[in-house]
Amino acid sequence: xxxxxxxxxxxxxxxxxxxHPGNIGAAARAMRTMGLxxxxxxxxxxxxxxxxxxxxxxxxxxxxxxxxxxxxxxxVADCGAVVGLSARLRNLPLPQFEEGDDMARELMALAEDMxxxxxxGRERSGLTNDEIACCTHQLSLPANPxxxxxxxxxxxxxxxxxxxxxxxxxxxxxxxxxxxxxGGREKDLPPTREQMQHFQQSLAAAxxxxxxxxxxxxxxxxxxxxxxxxxxxxxxxxxxxQGALRALVDPAKKP
Amino acid sequence: xxxxxxxxxxxxxxxxxxxHPGNIGAAARAMRTMGLxxxxxxxxxxxxxxxxxxxxxxxxxxxxxxxxxxxxxxxVADCGAVVGLSARLRNLPLPQFEEGDDMARELMALAEDMxxxxxxGRERSGLTNDEIACCTHQLSLPANPxxxxxxxxxxxxxxxxxxxxxxxxxxxxxxxxxxxxxGGREKDLPPTREQMQHFQQSLAAAxxxxxxxxxxxxxxxxxxxxxxxxxxxxxxxxxxxQGALRALVDPAKKP
Numbered sequence: 453x454x455x456x457x458x459x460x461x462x463x464x465x466x467x468x469x470x471x472h473p474g475n476i477g478a479a480a481r482a483m484r485t486m487g488l489x490x491x492x493x494x495x496x497x498x499x500x501x502x503x504x505x506x507x508x509x510x511x512x513x514x515x516x517x518x519x520x521x522x523x524x525x526x527x528v529a530d531c532g533a534v535v536g537l538s539a540r541l542r543n544l545p546l547p548q549f550e551e552g553d554d555m556a557r558e559l560m561a562l563a564e565d566m567x568x569x570x571x572x573g574r575e576r577s578g579l580t581n582d583e584i585a586c587c588t589h590q591l592s593l594p595a596n597p598x599x600x601x602x603x604x605x606x607x608x609x610x611x612x613x614x615x616x617x618x619x620x621x622x623x624x625x626x627x628x629x630x631x632x633x634x635g636g637r638e639k640d641l642p643p644t645r646e647q648m649q650h651f652q653q654s655l656a657a658a659x660x661x662x663x664x665x666x667x668x669x670x671x672x673x674x675x676x677x678x679x680x681x682x683x684x685x686x687x688x689x690x691x692x693x694q695g696a697l698r699a700l701v702d703p704a705k706k707p
Numbered sequence: 708x709x710x711x712x713x714x715x716x717x718x719x720x721x722x723x724x725x726x727h728p729g730n731i732g733a734a735a736r737a738m739r740t741m742g743l744x745x746x747x748x749x750x751x752x753x754x755x756x757x758x759x760x761x762x763x764x765x766x767x768x769x770x771x772x773x774x775x776x777x778x779x780x781x782x783v784a785d786c787g788a789v790v791g792l793s794a795r796l797r798n799l800p801l802p803q804f805e806e807g808d809d810m811a812r813e814l815m816a817l818a819e820d821m822x823x824x825x826x827x828g829r830e831r832s833g834l835t836n837d838e839i840a841c842c843t844h845q846l847s848l849p850a851n852p853x854x855x856x857x858x859x860x861x862x863x864x865x866x867x868x869x870x871x872x873x874x875x876x877x878x879x880x881x882x883x884x885x886x887x888x889x890g891g892r893e894k895d896l897p898p899t900r901e902q903m904q905h906f907q908q909s910l911a912a913a914x915x916x917x918x919x920x921x922x923x924x925x926x927x928x929x930x931x932x933x934x935x936x937x938x939x940x941x942x943x944x945x946x947x948x949q950g951a952l953r954a955l956v957d958p959a960k961k962p
Contacts, residue, residue, distance in 0.1 A: 596740055
């Protein structure tokens with residue numbers, strides 16, 4: 453079945469080590485109802501599975517098209533934003549979305565130019581700290597403080613609904629306005645997850661080498677990495693930061 | 708368990724002749740995650756049921772509290788608004804909500820004073836025309852035109868999420884003018900203009916020394932300084948950036 457390509461096709465729903473195949477199927481159905489197509493499964497416990505197929509209903513072909521990978525890194529390396537969902541906000545230095553609609557607006561804007569991902573963790577234990585470290589943002593859907601644990605596939609449905617709405621409103625805005633202004637200026641793309649990771653690692657190595665990280669309790673590295681993450685450097689800015697870092701570390705290597 | 712009465716307790720979720728007990732349970736869980744408590748079942752095919760209890764998870768007590776009635780009329784007679792959900796808008800003379808959030812705002816406003824209801828139909832056939840006639844409004848959640856059929860419990864989750872958000876925003880508006888909440892967390896002050904200038908100058912000197920600014924036309928320094936300026940580092944972050952810069956320039960001078 454060929455369908456017109458849309459920005460929604462740049463949105464990747466990533467499910468990490470899902471236990472119940474039924475949740476995978478229900479998530480696929482949820483995606484289908486909201487125009488999403490890209491499902492990625494990281495090390496699912498049991499897949500393919502009859503229960504997944506049954507729960508998927510009209511979303512069954514998304515299961516057939518789904519990518520299955522071993523590690524979360526492989527699912528999101530090329531993404532411009534990676535939003536990790538958490539039932540409770542962790543005390544981690546990641547930029548946070550307070551609301552589903554804030555997340556959706558920002559993601560659909562980025563999805564015009566590059567893939568973006570929403571990452572959902574295990575039913576019982578959510579995402580590990582290492583997996584959260586793969587993310588560029590956190591989202592914790594505001595919920596009843598006494599019981600904030602949405603079923604996995606229902607969290608997917610809520611997020612998909614937000615994304616679809618943000619997409620519809622963007623399209624309405626685009627068509628409502630007059631001709632797009634002639635653009636001479638190149639668009640400022642965000643860097644890929646991989647490029648950002650590379651910079652963060654270079655920064656860590658350089659500061660370690662310089663003896664600046666000798667007080668682990670001070671969380672110096674985490675704070676600096678968080679600063680660069682939340683500053684959202686453009687691809688060009690990141691390139692300059694990387695170059696500057698290299699130059700400072702070794703003045704002999706002129707760029 | 709006694710919980711404080713809230714406007715959310717005036718919202719009734721009504722499920723008409725649900726076929727799968729699992730959907731009743733999942734709906735109860737969805738309600739619980741969003742602070743809703745009033746579940747009414749009109750002539751459910753199979754209830755109570757193990758599957759409903761299993762899927763309800765932390766929402767199990769909502770099943771125990773649920774009212775079971777024979778006719779939709781009996782579930783909504785005293786309601787100030789009754790919103791019927793439909794996968795496709797019917798050609799019926801009922802006021803229609805175009806979006807979940809429009810519905811939620813209006814319902815939560817009314818719920819301050821009287822009960823209101825959301826009515827969900829059968830999995831396969833939705834609501835009959837007579838049942839729609841019991842309603843004051845229709846809502847059709849905007850969805851993929853090729854496949855707009857959300858699973859029943861997922862539609863409940865999406866609506867519950869909208870209602871909870873509308874409720875929170877109403878409360879926020881009410882309390883906005885009162886005194887600021889007591890803060891335990893130290894505030895992140897911005898740096899002074901002087902501190903920022905000092906950093907920018909240090910950056911310029913370091914990069915000049917490292918030979919990184921040997922192409923004036925590239926505006927490398929301006930772009931990097933602009934990056935740091937627009938990133939609005941906190942006073943603490945700027946202090947770390949300054950320290951990091953010093954360490955990279957001269958590793959012998961440990962801070």
